[in-house]
Amino acid sequence: MVLGVAAMIGYLLSVVAANVVSVHWSPLAGGGLLIPAGTLFAGVSLTARDLVHEVCGPRGVAAGIVAGTGxxxxxxxxxxxxxxxxxxxxxxxxxxxxxxRVRHRTRLGxxxxxxxVGLVVDSAVFVPLAFGDVAAVPGQILGKTAATACTLLALHAAGRMVRP
Known part of the structure; x- marks a missing residue:
């Protein structure tokens, strides 16, 4: 129960951070890419959603998606x-x-x-609707990929710490 509440709070905080930062901070520019400011938090929310799935199951995920949408x-x-x-x-x-569909094979996978898949779909839909063009799609995909890589490393390290 406590773990489920913690997972849901983490998930919703990542959604809140992505939205607040996207509204109040200017996009980052570098290396020829335009990266919306909330991108990293949005990337973290993808992994946080998977953690909610693990702890709370499909109904918990559905509740989280509804709450995150709100x-x-x-x-x-x-x-x-x-x-x-x-x-x-x-x-x-x-x-x-x-x-x-994939988690029975390997959870990290x-x-x-x-x-x-989620970050590509989210970026391809969000950027044109939010900003009126697709210029930031590559930067958003890169930022969310970096966030995913960081969360995967953290999950891998946590898994190693749990196992003897």
Whole structure:
């Protein structure tokens, strides 16, 4: 129960951070890429959703997606909110389906595969709706991929610490 609450809070905090930062911080530019400021937090939310799935099951994930959608609608500007809600529902639902199908083989692999699909779908839908063009799609994909890599390393390290 406590672990489920902690997982859900972590998930929703990552959604809140992605929305607040996207609204209040300017995009980052570097290496020819434009990276929306909330990208890393949005990438973390993909792995956090998988953790909610592990601890709370499919119903917990559905509740988290509904709560995350509501948070997005309340915290973001109207344009960011609409883009976030549409992209969030599509990418998180697809991420959940893929994670469910792959997790029996390897949980880290399921996180990796579901996150990659989720981050591409989220980026391809969110960026044009939020910003009116696709210029930031490559940067958003790169940022979310970096966040996924960091969360995978953390999960791997945590798994090694648990095992003798």
């Amino acid at each position: 948070v997005s609608a309340v915290l973001a500007s109207s344009q960011i909110a609409v883009a976030s809600v549409v992209a969030f529902v599509l990418s998180e639902a697809l991420d959940a389906v893929i994670y469910t 399921a996180v990796a595969v579901s996150n990659v």
